[in-house]
Amino acid sequence: MKREELIQKWLDHALTPEELEAFKQLDDYEELTKMQTALQYFKAPEVDVNSAYNTVTTTKKDTPKSTTWLMPLLKIAAILVIGFGTYFYATLPTLTTHETVVAHKTRIELPDTSEVMLNAVSSVSFDKDTWTDKREVNLNGEAYFKVAKGKTFSVLTDDGIVTVLGTEFNVKQRNHLFEVFCYEGSVKVTHNDKSVVLSPGESYGILNGKEFRYEKENLKEPTWIRNESSFKSLPLQEVIQEFERQYDVTVEAKNIDTSQIVTGSFTHTNIDTALQSITLPFNLKYQKKQHSIILKRD
Known part of the structure; x- marks a missing residue:
């Protein structure tokens, strides 16, 4: 995949695991991540386009033909802008x-x-x-x-x-x-x-x-470390979203009440076993279709 395509998919948060590794191998990977951080600090000012246009056209009509004094001023302004931008970027967190x-x-x-x-x-x-x-x-x-x-x-x-x-x-x-x-x-x-x-x-x-707050539990580490997602008194929608993250699929749950409260878990190592853990308590059926799972009422 071309460099430009990798960067575009990275910006869209759409990289596959293989593409992410390829993206990390780019020569300017560090610079790209720094640039993304830097952009978070910028916010374009609100501009009234019509007002700005009228100001420019009016100024153009009223300005004398001789503008030799303006060029040095523009050069100074350009130097200040470049200098400020360089300083701002250099002082951003690495x-x-x-x-x-x-x-x-x-x-x-x-x-x-x-x-x-x-x-x-x-x-x-x-x-x-x-x-x-x-x-x-x-x-x-x-x-x-x-x-x-x-x-x-x-x-x-x-x-x-x-x-x-x-x-x-x-x-x-x-x-x-x-x-x-x-x-x-x-x-x-x-x-x-x-x-x-x-x-x-x-x-x-x-x-x-x-x-x-949950009741106190004697646990040594979160279950997802051992490839199992656990839930306690959370809506079914939260379970579905975590399932999508772990299996790279989209779950369709039309006509299903996803606000129902769930206490349980599902494995990250077998998609059918995981789906049964989710659907059986609610008497639901599922259908696998390419990269999507369709949940249905029993």
């Missing part, structure tokens, strides 16, 4: 980014030997140049952390911040679901200026803006 595609997981070692296990369709980024002073990780998706002891370690998500010193915990941030489970040590979760401290076996979650 983020290191790791991401996974559907049906894939990966293990990452952070600069302080902390470990991150990244679930499917997830990404983490961090600034290794400032890591000694500030241990911060940006997370989109789901990850399991084993944090080395040291300074405060923070996981930043769109829904909340998880802060620890040295511990093991799992963070899931998917669409309308934010969930944190502490396996070792203690974890502080901050959401909308409210903080909750979790001990081993305790969890905290937010679903569609509503907080929820």
Whole structure:
């Protein structure tokens, strides 16, 4: 596949596992990821096109023919713009980014030997140049952390911040679901200026803006590490979305009440067994069609 096609699919978040590996081999892979980060800081100003056009045309009519004084001014302005742009880009964080595609997981070692296990369709980024002073990780998706002891370690998500010193915990941030489970040590979760401290076996979650807590459980690690997704009192829709991430398929569930609450699990290693785990409790049938699964009432 051509370089341009790989970059376009990367921008559209449509790379297959093989294409993602090919993309990472590009000579300018690091520059491309830095550029994507830099673009997040820019926002085009709102412009009234008609007003701007009228201003230009009016100015053009009223401006004297002699414009020799204007060229030096334009050159100075151009130099200032280029200089500011160069400085701005040079001072942006040099983020290191790791991401996974559907049906894939990966293990990452952070600069302080902390470990991150990244679930499917997830990404983490961090600034290794400032890591000694500030241990911060940006997370989109789901990850399991084993944090080395040291300074405060923070996981930043769109829904909340998880802060620890040295511990093991799992963070899931998917669409309308934010969930944190502490396996070792203690974890502080901050959401909308409210903080909750979790001990081993305790969890905290937010679903569609509503907080929820599970009973304390004695678990050593999240089940997805062992290729099994588990759910407790969550809507069927959440289960379906996780199934799609693990098997790279699209699930059609027309005329199915996906708000029904699910407690259970499914394997990542056998699609038929996984589908039976999901459909049998609800007396549903399924039909496989190329890269899609159709759920039907029994």
